[in-house]
Amino acid sequence: MGSYVSVRGWLECDGAQLATVQKIISAHADDHYSNGWSTPRQHLNWTRYVFYGADIRESALEWFASQLREIARIPASDEDGDLLLGLFLVSHEVNGITEWHVRGGRLITSAADVRHRYLDE
Template structure:
């Protein structure tokens, strides 16, 4: 059956990008882990945020990171040239915590800093 990974984090984007993000999430909907996505009840100011939090099976990691990679590739939609940015921490039951940065059109994964090791307890 495999182990579990606690995934939690957020993405930040503009209104146009948010619509595309939501389309990508819908296209990957699985009626289970996709329920971990949420947005604020009401938009506050200009930056849009979308959050994810769920304990998912290790076997579903590729499903999730495929979404994030596709989302990261969404182009800038205004003159500011701002791409989607975000940060996720993924705590694996055995392998510990990794940091997933969404920046510059990519998903960049690396071991989490030691300050995040308390999440492994």
């Protein structure tokens, strides 16, 4: 049957970058796990947020990671040079929890901080 992975987290971007994020998500749509993506009903202030939360099969983890890698490469849209930022906690039912950071135009994975281990209980 395979293992499951709980993926939860968010991305931070500006309005122009959000449009590109949404295009990337649509390009990867699978009518199942892609339903884990969401945005606030109404935009507040200047930062745009995109959230993901779902329990997915381990076999779909690369599908999700490839989206994040593509999203991370979205260039800055203004003179400030701000790239997307994001944090995702990925809890594998066998291998435990890891952190996936979107920063500096890349997807970086690392061991999760011990403070997040309660999410695996």
